Amino acid sequence: MTISLTNASITSVVLCGGSGTRLWPLSRKSLPKQFVPLVGGKSLLALTLERAALVGPHALVVASEDHRFLVQECVESADANAASTILLEPVARNTAAAMAWAALNVAPQDLLLFLPADHHIPDAHAFADTVRHGLAAAHGGAIVTFGVQPSFPSTAYGYIQQGEALGGDPHARAVRRFIEKPQADRAQAMLLEGGHFWNAGVFLCRADVLLAGLEAHASDIAQSCRAAFATQTSDGDFRRIDATAFAACRSESIDYALMEHAAQTAGAVAVVPFTGGWSDVGSWNAVAELSPADAQGNRIHGQGFVVSASNTYVHAPHRPVVALGTDNLLIVDTADALLVASSAQAEGVKSVVALLEKAGIPQAQHHRRVARPWGAYDSIDAGERFQVKRIVVKPGASLSLQKHHHRAEHWIVVRGTAQVTNGDDTLLLTENQSTYIPVGQVHRLANPGKVPLEIIEVQSGAYLGEDDIVRLEDAYGRGT
Known part of the structure; x- marks a missing residue:
């Protein structure tokens, strides 16, 4: 259900670039914490997208090119009736560049709600109500940040100190200053003093306000992002920019690039308290x-x-x-x-x-289970000259038409129906049936059914690396 936020058009921007190494071994470089099913079988990204759907019909997800299929999988699994466009960063350049690129993809007067992908907020409806409380200030040209009411004197979070009220706005107050992660005694003093909030990194503002602020305080980042945006191309729900152009951008967080500077101008940054449950799931x-x-x-x-x-x-x-x-x-x-x-x-x-x-x-960076656009594979066992994988193919999906120079493969169907291209032959295999793919044979695996296809693949040969794949045809734009 979408909560009415007056007549405002809000586009949520989900920032999905974190590596999540603090949750190793569950979260790794190849599968950061925002993609891991941590809460009720759902990933933090999917839950964030569901919150985003409560405040607007469209979301932009800014993520690494390396994680494009993980993002797409989360978008498909989220219980949200919102359309999502995925901006794929060729290289990580922190939140300032990610937010600038998103702002260039909407109309200047559009409101953008920036959301970290890896936070947990149990009461999504209470959060949506809090976003509504920031509308007036955001429409008026302020950058609105949502400060979490602290429940204990944390030394792991930055803080926001509120200042005077903004005109007749009953909800938003000016930000007096941002405070770095404090020592324990300072955190305790701020908690007792009141008027201090945890900085959750959630912002609401007009696109033109964000870009103007970056032009004023980090003009090199703004200019680099505009230059990269000029190279943007679209591929379905994916949008990409030139890697060289984006890599030229300075890597900086939005806090250092803009927020701390903007807070020195009266009324430029506002804070709206959020009293609901919140966690950055950071440990x-x-x-x-x-x-x-x-x-x-x-x-x-x-x-x-x-x-x-x-x-x-x-x-x-x-x-x-x-x-x-x-x-x-x-x-x-x-x-x-x-x-x-x-x-x-x-x-x-x-x-x-x-x-x-x-x-x-x-294992420092990679899991056994590897996501692919057609499904996933899990490396069950391996030894000298052999490897065993469990492969799951989504309904209607298929692997590339390919061949290998160094390995042969045996496929055994354990669930569903497989459509197999094996050289000049095309055959259907059902449970307990198998086929053999010789070295160098052109082949393809597809799932024509309505349920996931699961097979056991036994590879044998002198070299079993994933780079021994010659793709002849591929529906997912991967190189041949």
Whole structure:
């Protein structure tokens, strides 16, 4: 259901560029936290899109080119009747450039609601009501930020200090200043003083106001984005810009590029308080709080079991994981990596990922399961000269017409119906049927049915790398 926000036309801009390494091993470079199903089987991005649909009929999603199919999958899974256009960044350039590019894609007077893709707000309707409270100030030319009412003296968030009221607006007040992440004593003092809010990085403003602000305070970013925008092309729901032009843009957050400067001008930046629940899901402690606690403070997700334990979080979606006699522990199990950490050390996970990357551990960045535009594959087992994958193909989808120089493949259908091109032959395979693809044979796998197709693929050969693919035809624009 869409909440009426007077006659305002609001386009939500979902900023989807984070890497999410603080939630390793669940979140990795190839699958950042905004794409991981963390809440009720849904991803944070899908939930953000559902919130966006409450305030307007259209959304722009700014994401990495590398994640285009993950974004598309989340857009399709979101329970939202809003159209989404996906802006694909060829290289990451932080939030100032992402927001400028989005602003160039709408009319100057359009209102833009900028939303991080990886936040959790349980009461989406209360959030939509709060957005409505910022309309008057945004229409009047202010950049409106939505400050979260702090529930404890956090040292992990930046703060917004409110100033005087804006004219007769009963909801918005001027921003006096933005405050960096404080020390504990300063955070406690701000909480007791009142008038300070957590900076959630959510903004509402007219497109022309944002661009004018960047021209005034970060003109190089504005000019670089305009130059890159001139190269924009469209491909269905995807929009792309030239990589060289966009890479020339300075990488800077919107806070440093614009907000801190604009706040020095009276009335240029306003704050509207949000009193509902909010989390940036920025650590495993924050994820743990999404699950209910038992009498001993334990929280369980999936197949976790605790015995004589307290204040222990167990994330076990794939297999039984038992915590015996533990206290203040985080246990996160995935198909190919395990994290056991003290709750007090949750903020150190990011440094662990850097250590694993330096050691060349592939699990630092990549999951076993890999998303593809046609579905996904999971690398079940591998050894010298063989690899086993579980492949899932969406209904109506197909892989590219391809061949391999170094490997042969055996396909066994375990669910659904497969349409197989094998050299000059085309055949239909159903459950428990199989086929063999020799080295160098041109082949294709397609799902003509109404349910997902699942096959087991056994590869054998001297080289099994993913780059041993010669694509002859591809419906998804990938290179041959």
